[in-house]
Amino acid sequence: MTAAEQEYIKQIYTGIADGHLPMQTYMLAELVGAKPASATDMVKKLTLKGLLNYRKNHGFSLTESGEQVALQIIRRHRLWELFLTENLKIDWKQVHAMANELQSINSDLLVNNLEAYLGYPVYDPHGEVIPDAKGHLPQTERMEIYDLKVNQGATVTGFRDSGSAFLAYIEKLGLLIGVRIQVTSLIEYNHSVEIAISQVSSFIITKETAQKIYVTINE
């Protein structure tokens, strides 16, 4: 598989995981940073290869085989991200872009040895789970800040968006992984959420932001 095909497959997987089922052409184009015409071409090609279920003019989803392929690409992507932050000390805001270039190198030997070197990690630097060699995703129960009720306390465990602009905002807010937060109020007007960090600072984030931050409820 070419690097481009792999990037499309990865974006289809994550797009669907984020609730876009079936996936649509314009959405895929936006995710990969291309025009819809290009996405149509690629969808047709991936369909011929048996990786997509495609109903012309009505969107598409991954086949069983396509999903396995996607999980392997995501596995490589996230393992490299972790290596870059943990070992090479590269800023977590920059590793996603680098991992996009590394993910296309498809060697089981390389990837499995990298995984062993990293100590069989479960999470990447953005709190995303890493599929194992068989394509299995560790099961974790976690929700979005947006799903929390008022006064409910939780701990930040990850992010749905690895873009450097989003992560810079997260850093500015101090909402890093492991930080304990509490929802102090819900804004009825536009569904923003007010949250507090360790009873000190308190601020409001938009609905969109609240949906991009994963938390686990404190026991």
Add this chain to the structure above:
Amino acid sequence: MTAAEQEYIKQIYTGIADGHLPMQTYMLAELVGAKPASATDMVKKLTLKGLLNYRKNHGFSLTESGEQVALQIIRRHRLWELFLTENLKIDWKQVHAMANELQSINSDLLVNNLEAYLGYPVYDPHGEVIPDAKGHLPQTERMEIYDLKVNQGATVTGFRDSGSAFLAYIEKLGLLIGVRIQVTSLIEYNHSVEIAISQVSSFIITKETAQKIYVTINE
């Protein structure tokens, strides 16, 4: 620069370093594993970019700028090879092929942090020197087995060929880096060389092989 352009530039550099000056189209084609027509196209493109001095029908060499580019590509290639063997424990016969895919990722941050992580190494797993961030090659005086005189003792320090078939042969002979050898006789007929390892085994290698093994004379 595309991955293909970089591979061509790298092969031009190493080809010239191995004595092919000026570089010729058929030779470059052979090194990159393509047909001469493809090499001609690429040479024209690289010339337009100011990386080659090219006299149509008479070969080409790297410009000053082309040489600096080449050294950076070789730097990345060799650092990755070392990472793959040292850290990921991948067989030295396999890392060259993997490094060919990794070398195209051109990020100073990535490469310099990788170099620091590896401890600013001087040699890659095949005994080839690694250019530093400025493109400087550590100076080393070493010769080929073929240059040794009879009874002259030397230590193996590297190889000119990283192909897995050649390295498998080297392993079979036991001519690994650090091994002390002695030339026991020169075969006049076809310029083969008989060498001995630590007074035990003794065998004959061809001229071509003797020219691919670097040694340093024992003090």
Add this chain to the structure above:
DNA sequence: TTATATAATTAGACAAGACTAATTTTATAA
């Protein structure tokens, strides 16, 4: 039911990088 906006597809073009087949250059040997 019909008009309209959005999404999707098609047609045609282009750049990169490879190939084959044909032609031209160059160097060398007779």
Add this chain to the structure above:
DNA sequence: TTATAAAATTAGTCTTGTCTAATTATATAA
């Protein structure tokens, strides 16, 4: 000097992945 073999180049084609512009399909609102 001329013939020949080797090397190089050109011309034309193909695949991948992208684009723009034009057209078609779908869903929704009037």
